Amino acid sequence: MTTVPAAVGEQAGALDAEDALAPLRDRFLLPEGVVYLDGNSLGPLPAAVPPVLTDVVHRQWGEGLIGAWTEHDWWDAPVRVGDAIGRLIGAAPGRTVAGDSTSVQLFNALGAAAALRPDRTLLVTDPGHFPTDRYLAEAVARQRGLRVRQVRPADLERFLAEEGDQVAAVSYSPVDYRTGELYDLEALTRAAHRAGALAVWDLCHAAGAFPLRMDDAGVDLAVGCGYKFLSGGPGAPAFLYVARRHHENLHTPLTGWSGHADPFGLAQDYVPAPGIARARIGTPPILSLLALEAALTAFDGVDLEQVRAKSLSLTGFFLRCAEELLAPLGFTAATPSDPARRASQVSLRHPHAYGLVRALARHGVVADMRAPDILRFGVNALYTTHQDMLTAAVRLRDITVAGDYDPTPQEPGAVT
């Protein structure tokens, strides 16, 4: 028990020693003694958040009262925070707005996309997509008299080439949330455009994890959440990106007053604001939104190419540990070994995934699982170390060898 093979132990130490991003870990308040590999479900608390929230609550709200909307510029927070997220997803200022949940933003994005292709009858999405994406594709299709086709990412280019002429929009994630497989967002975007369709991307498992190029890749619309790799806090506001070329003709279904051209004019008719502001809906949850804004400062001065390189180092190292320590115990990797096809997580399969993840948590390693048999280990290069990965692999080995877990299959109650 707890013996660590010398080779991987030395490798972990060497990789951490040469990690230029190591100081960023101090930007997070991680609990002592916990290896946190579930930041792809809920990012940990950034150190910048508590003082900002204290200021927002006591000084801005408590003392500023209604005047804080202008005095502390709460009103512009959705576009200001949107721009901060835009910097992480390759979007120029004025193309991203923060607010609402991913589900609501998806509804707005898919509705707007369908309206931009009124002569087409299909929405295409991934049968392996996160459920809310599929549910909302169905909802938008039902309301607009469209049909939904489910096509796996691997088959999408062929499908679009052969049957793409009726496709209004494709709705995909660049990351399979279960396996951590990375799809080629830019190639699939080009394939959608060749078919005359729009490309709508869900960046929940991508934003903040690796470089993205919304503008340069010609993505039409994208959404994502604020609480995974962006570490904005539980249920942090989501975001919506809209390519500049679509702004003038963007008609979102949720025409709330905040998206009006003159929101305080309280006019009789809805006139959408120019630019991305027309994608605003109602009054945003300021406490959660400004917590997200503070959290995003953890990325200040950070090069996402370096984040990507370290993330691949972490996941590659973990795959090596898994091969050496866990494969003999019946674990298999669900995540591609090819770095180009690997997002910022490693998923392992084991029939006792649920019990093993629970036991790991008791031993200070927080991961999560997806039914029926996937253990997910998310890495965030801003705070994860190679030693963390080794600890996770060693403890998982020890728990498995000792049989120190409940082998009953069971559904977990966790949030992706």
Place this chain on the structure above:
Amino acid sequence: MTTVPAAVGEQAGALDAEDALAPLRDRFLLPEGVVYLDGNSLGPLPAAVPPVLTDVVHRQWGEGLIGAWTEHDWWDAPVRVGDAIGRLIGAAPGRTVAGDSTSVQLFNALGAAAALRPDRTLLVTDPGHFPTDRYLAEAVARQRGLRVRQVRPADLERFLAEEGDQVAAVSYSPVDYRTGELYDLEALTRAAHRAGALAVWDLCHAAGAFPLRMDDAGVDLAVGCGYKFLSGGPGAPAFLYVARRHHENLHTPLTGWSGHADPFGLAQDYVPAPGIARARIGTPPILSLLALEAALTAFDGVDLEQVRAKSLSLTGFFLRCAEELLAPLGFTAATPSDPARRASQVSLRHPHAYGLVRALARHGVVADMRAPDILRFGVNALYTTHQDMLTAAVRLRDITVAGDYDPTPQEPGAVT
């Protein structure tokens, strides 16, 4: 300047001396020296909020990490907070859900209402309704092939009696947000039902301000915000009430994963949860939602009939002050003097409303205005005193007499 007529001065003191709700003021952290009469735009900071937020951020999120969703029962917060709001609007448990913005909840409510009356072609709303309500009625109508008719509340009963057979739903507020006039929610609900239509109410300016009886009045659906009389903080999550009889057939347009019968099963098809939980959409903004939950404890043990009585005393007294001190200066009351037709605000008309409200703020009295000529003074019986009302009237008189304000008409940048 600053002389106070003895009669109103004595009356203020006497009314405050016999105010049984006076101790509730300690439940709010009001800034020193400020008379805050804009709690109908943004409620002040309740004392219960900061310690809860500190706990939520540091212990629940910071230390609990992903496990907090179950350990601290974040998952059930939307229905738990919904039930706490339900107690204030006359709704039994399990009929109200908190989350999202009023605009999003309205879209869901109006979409669900239209779906419950699929054979009807009209949505009816108030031309004086808050803009987002009208914009979203238009949005839902457009998406479902309906038409919107705008009918003033005073004409609604007659309209429904004569032309109600094509009305799917009526969408109204019991309070005119500009004048503070109170409409008869229960009589209008009955009139809608006589026509076979559903009654959808926007309670933004009502919830927490006076007693409401959603269940007993037979209201079909209702929405409201968390940041006015509920004092849940800027952009606090909104709520949706749905009458028990509609739960089984409730089909909201925004079918996000949180409303699924088995949200963690991540099933292929959307199956709505039983009960009010099916009206959940995406992942809720937990920081803002738990701040709202803490804010609602300001109502613990409070009798809303007493709140109503004190509110009428405050607004009645202010109308008397206005009559004595301000009418001679050209101010007229836009709020009905009949208590049965008065919500929890007093609106005065003056052509220089904008400059006067700005000047008042400089003199420590925070009110707001609505273009072109309305000064709004909102009262919240949980913390407003009769002395506050007198101070507001006296300072407004003094500013007006001294001409100590900018008479330029101008649009304000404030949030209702």
